[in-house]
Amino acid sequence: MPALTTYRTQVLKDWVDYNGHLRDAYYLLIFSYATDALMARIGLDADSRGQSGHSLFTLEAHIHYLHEVKLGREVWVQTQIVGFDKKRLLVYHTLHREGTDQALAASEQMLLHVDLAGPKSAPFSACSAQALEALVDAQDERSAVEWRSRPLSLA
């Protein structure tokens, strides 16, 4: 099975800097929309959220900026489930465009499953856990996290 494509968009005018390049924060916005799309695949989309009252909150994110990308360019996000436990999900998003095999950016993100009634952390439902397990089973390689999160240092 090919890598899971979770989100596709053009680089919008509001997202670029004075040079016409995607601003750093908007790479993360595209990954944020990709996480929304992933939520829809595990029963936590906007429709079901009203019923389930649960969502994913981002705890930490690490992003590597690898290549610039210009206004109007079509880009897409591939998402890998690095792992999950009772309440947490670790994902790896990469951003891509036509014409190159190299990722434009890569981000590891730790997400927390939250009961919005608190809000407080809560275990995944059996339905969500099953959906996550199915995504993991369908992945090509679990070793494909090339750009790992790491401590930042000038050394």
Add this chain to the structure above:
Amino acid sequence: MPALTTYRTQVLKDWVDYNGHLRDAYYLLIFSYATDALMARIGLDADSRGQSGHSLFTLEAHIHYLHEVKLGREVWVQTQIVGFDKKRLLVYHTLHREGTDQALAASEQMLLHVDLAGPKSAPFSACSAQALEALVDAQDERSAVEWRSRPLSLA
């Protein structure tokens, strides 16, 4: 000298999710504007950019999400220079609001000084290096990076 406040804003309508809370990517946008303001302090602002032809590109960012913040709330960014070398600058941004001593988010970011004519990496000018040194000298404590970047793991 108190911590360097680089940027202040209200949480805008375009930045919040369906719950009225600041979306994860927009914490980083606020930090991105703080970096712009820091650039202005070291001779790399929009005006001088036309003359110097240099800017800062983000290489990597790590962000800890610590507390939610709602639409309309006034927030500000405090910025610490963790260090710099010939071409790179490591900064630590924290986001704050009135009514709590706790940071809302914290981000370490590695920035690269770039000659836009390439674009290619380039040494800081003597002027920018002096301005950075002055900021470092004026800082209270260099040990105040509480939320360090680190590898993400479910272990």
